[in-house]
Amino acid sequence: MVLDITSLINGKAPKIDFEYEIDAQGEDTDILPPSDVSFTAPVRVKGIVTDNAGYMALSLTAEIDYISRCARCLEDISGTFTLKFNRKVATKGTLQDEDNDEYVIVKNGFLDIDRELVDDLLLEFPAKLLCKEECKGLCSKCGKNLNFGECDCPKKKEIDPRLAILQKLLENDETM
Numbered sequence: 001m002v003l004d005i006t007s008l009i010n011g012k013a014p015k016i017d018f019e020y021e022i023d024a025q026g027e028d029t030d031i032l033p034p035s036d037v038s039f040t041a042p043v044r045v046k047g048i049v050t051d052n053a054g055y056m057a058l059s060l061t062a063e064i065d066y067i068s069r070c071a072r073c074l075e076d077i078s079g080t081f082t083l084k085f086n087r088k089v090a091t092k093g094t095l096q097d098e099d100n101d102e103y104v105i106v107k108n109g110f111l112d113i114d115r116e117l118v119d120d121l122l123l124e125f126p127a128k129l130l131c132k133e134e135c136k137g138l139c140s141k142c143g144k145n146l147n148f149g150e151c152d153c154p155k156k157k158e159i160d161p162r163l164a165i166l167q168k169l170l171e172n173d174e175t176m
């Protein structure tokens with residue numbers, strides 16, 4: 001969205017609220033999900049531009065719904081990713097370095113929010129999605145989903161503690 005913040009710059013409004021959506025599905029969307037992820041709804045954006053004695057700031061929250069697969073157990077998952085996005089706002093020509101990531105630049109009273117927001121959204125989107133934090137994943141031998149219970153594959157044998165002591169003594173003997 002390109003937001004007209006002329007009234008803020010002129011001092012006629014102390015803040016400007018905004019709320020809009022960015023298409024995340026159409027053919028010409030810039031919002032390309034990571035592999036194995038699909039975005040299922042537009043990005044919902046809600047925020048505010050404020051002016052504090054000439055220091056302007058942009059603060060917004062963006063939400064996007066997704067479907068994907070758990071990186072460990074491969075089960076289908078869905079969720080909403082939320083990004084908090086905060087930038088200082090400067091009018092064009094007032095900064096020495098306009099590529100500074102802390103700023104978004106206003107041109108002729110218009111603030112272009114989307115470009116950097118979309119970059120950030122894709123950058124911050126989790127590289128690994130899990131069905132739950134403690135997902136047990138799949139058995140590396142039989143492929144069973146261990147969240148639904150143990151499989152029958154042989155587990156590492158526990159050594160009898162009494163034998164372990166004996167074994168240690170034997171090892172010590174060898175080094176003497």
Ligand SMILES: [Zn+2]
Binds near residue numbers: 072074075
């Ligand atoms: Zn999982």
Ligand SMILES: [Zn+2]
Binds near residue numbers: 140151
């Ligand atoms: Zn198994």
